[in-house]
């Protein structure tokens with residue numbers, strides 16, 4: 001039995017300002033085990049990106065707890081959060097967040113450069129991963145010289161190189177054709193075999209159904225739904 005890697009207890013997220021307040025979800029309880037591949041689904045605007053930002057510790061819940069690898073994250077300082085993220089969490093953002101002044105391969109190398117790892121080894125790993133995501137021939141292009149789908153593959157490569165235990169992906173295949181989407185999904189399956197935990201938001205039903213199960217955000221709740 002794999003152990004619980006990520007636990008959310010009594011989680012609430014609302015956005016409040018002077019004019020209006022919206023609650024995306026409330027009293028959410030989820031336990032995700034290591035090695036689980038989970039699809040996060042729900043209509044546009046239901047809170048998928050917000051939940052992923054919370055799990056990445058980039059935003060604070062309105063209420064409730066987020067426990068990662070048995071560590072309650074509420075009282076961590078920003079520096080401690082940065083460190084935890086660097087070691088344990090990779091994020092593929094919806095709008096890919098590539099550094100515009102760096103080439104594709106430099107973007108991919110960045111997480112390991114920040115960790116201070118050996119340059120030669122980093123370069124080797126980056127080349128391999130760029131091949132895995134089928135973007136090797138664009139290694140020396142800058143983000144603005146790449147198509148949306150190519151940028152997304154670079155962002156995926158950047159997340160994979162860090163070999164973190166938790167991978168959060170926000171519509172990672174949103175800009176990709178179906179064939180490339182399936183190839184990215186098969187990389188997720190490989191990571192699952194390595195006991196990585198992967199949560200990916202998607203509108204793609206076929207990919208969602210190939211996850212271990214789905215988390216469906218609707219009506220202020222997040223329900224577990226078995227993949228069909």
Ligand SMILES: Nc1ncnc2c1ncn2[C@@H]1O[C@H](COP(=O)(O)OP(=O)(O)O)[C@@H](O)[C@H]1O
Pocket residue numbers: 015024042043044045046047048049050051
């Ligand atoms: N910083 C914010 N302030 C106020 N409302 C926000 C903020 N971020 C997101 N929202 C709102 O929260 C809702 C959920 O957004 P989001 O998490 O991006 O949904 P999804 O990723 O499922 O499309 C949307 O209605 C959005 O307008």
Ligand SMILES: [Mg+2]
Pocket residue numbers: 048049050094170
């Ligand atoms: Mg979103």
